[in-house]
Amino acid sequence: MAGNSKRRGAVRKEGTKKGAVTGSGGQRRRGLEGKGPTPPASARKGHPAQRRAAAKDRRVTAGQNRRPQDGDGPETVLGRNPVVECLRAGVPATALRVAIGATSDERVAESVHLAADLGLAILEVERNELDRISGGALHQGIALQIPPYEYAHPDDLLQAASDTGRPPLIVALDGVTDPRNLGAVVRSVSAFGGHGVVVPQRRSAGMTAVAWRTSAGTAARLPVARATNLTRTLREYAQTGLMIAGLDAEGDVSLDEFDLATDPLVIVTGSEGKGLSRLVRETCDVTVSIPMAGPVESLNASVATGVVLAEIARRRRLQA
Known part of the structure; x- marks a missing residue:
């Protein structure tokens, strides 16, 4: 009945009213306080400058996590054929990783057998671990x-x-960037x-697994040196009495007429496309060409080096 304050729920109990009862609890004061200086655009989430900065950080991180190349650091050989070929060739290795549950075939079985014979660590890992190591490569x-x-000193x-x-x-390579050519040259030397x-x-190929494999194991017996400055190294060799002979299709003399084959020699082979660089050419005491009967203008860098080395070895045998 209206006005009956005695009935249940007719009067709200004290302390049950919604919202602030006395004062604002400091909400108004905090609402008036400043939020500090405006952050730079690169720190504001969603701002184009922030997105550009985040993309740059990702590129830097990717560069830091990229696997070293050309013999500068540890290398990971991926795939069943490359792995078994490296083990057959005696390429030095520290560990073989095989994915748990991977379908095995004769290449995997042979790789595990060769790794065991060589005393390598054989690790069974999750497939996602290999995905991480390979950076998504097959x-x-x-x-x-x-x-x-481990490179030698010149x-x-x-x-x-x-x-x-x-x-x-000695053979010096001037800008040869194909590791297979490097491996073939090591084998010929x-x-x-x-x-x-x-x-x-x-700007040169290093002793990667590909170069090791192409050398057919000879890289384990023949030193490969790395020169900080090839031109300076050649000049130092010349000061010790070595003749510096560069290979060039339009050389000063033909290999048939080269009468210094039995002297202390450095044979310099240029890059696959451009040949000898200007400074290296100027450092050479002589440039030598290979006479050819066919219409071919030039030979592959490793083939040309092998031809010259074979002729030098022949003449040295005759002199001995």
Whole structure:
């Protein structure tokens, strides 16, 4: 009945009223306080400048996590054929990783067997671990870890020649960027009695797993030196009495007429496309061409080096 304050729910109990009863609880005062200086655009979420800065950070991080190349650091060989070929060739390795549950075939079985014979660590890992290591590249459930190559010093090659008692025979590569060419040159130098190979530190192939494999194991017996400045290294070799002979399709003399084959020599081979660089060419004492009967204008860098080394070895045998 209206006005009956005694009925249940007719009067609200004290302290049950919604909202602030006395004062604002400081809400108004805090609402009036300043929020500080406006952050820079690169720190404001969603701002174009912030998105650009985040993209730059991702690129830097990706560069830091990229696997080292050309012998500068550890290398990971991926795929069943490359892995088994590296193990067959005796490429130095530290660990073989095989994905758990990966379908096995004769290549995987042989890789595990070879790795066990070599005393390598054989690790079974989750497939997502191989995905992380490979950076998303195809790995076929298997990966081989290769340690960094230990380059010799250019002076070590002179010492190696002195230890044999034969005139030094060194090959320097000027801008050869294909690791297969480097591996083939290492193999030829070893086959024809050379004492080592010199490569520049920059703009050149390094002793990667591909170069090791192409060298057919000879890289384990022949030193490969890295020169900070190839031109300066060649000049230092010249000061010790070595003849610097560059290979060039339009050389000063033909290989048939080259009468210094039995002297202490450095054979310099240029890059696959441009040949010898200007400074290296100026450093050479002589440039040598290979006479050819066919219409071919030039030879592959490793093939040309092999031809010259074979001729030098032949003449040295005759003199001996």
